[in-house]
Amino acid sequence: THPVEIFYAPETEKGYLEAANRAVLQRYTCEERVGDILVFLTGQEEMKVASKSIKREIDNLGPEVGEVKYIPKYSTFPHNEQQSILEDPPPNKANGAIGRKV
Numbered sequence: 001t002h003p004v005e006i007f008y009a010p011e012t013e014k015g016y017l018e019a020a021n022r023a024v025l026q027r028y029t030c031e032e033r034v035g036d037i038l039v040f041l042t043g044q045e046e047m048k049v050a051s052k053s054i055k056r057e058i059d060n061l062g063p064e065v066g067e068v069k070y071i072p073k074y075s076t077f078p079h080n081e082q083q084s085i086l087e088d089p090p091p092n093k094a095n096g097a098i099g100r101k102v
Contacts, residue, residue, distance in 0.1 A: 017046060021053050028058060 007023065020039050027037055041047050 017041070017050060021050060021057065024054050025057055025061075029061065 020041065024037055024039060039050065041050060
């Protein structure tokens, strides 16, 4: 088993995609960067946009933040790449997945 923490926004935000990106960035820039992140969005295009945006923002923060591998997880995404989210990241790196709520 794996311990799971669930974080919800206190209220619905109009710009929920930007809010999700902010939450991910806050999590990866905090002192205790333990574990991976899974973000649920509504569709494939949003997942692609969010993945690119998060990667760009983390790259802009510099090397002290470490590398984050974000994998959009939708049905047409290659299975072997989807499986890579299950691999443990190297030290000072983290995995993230962006999926669609079923």
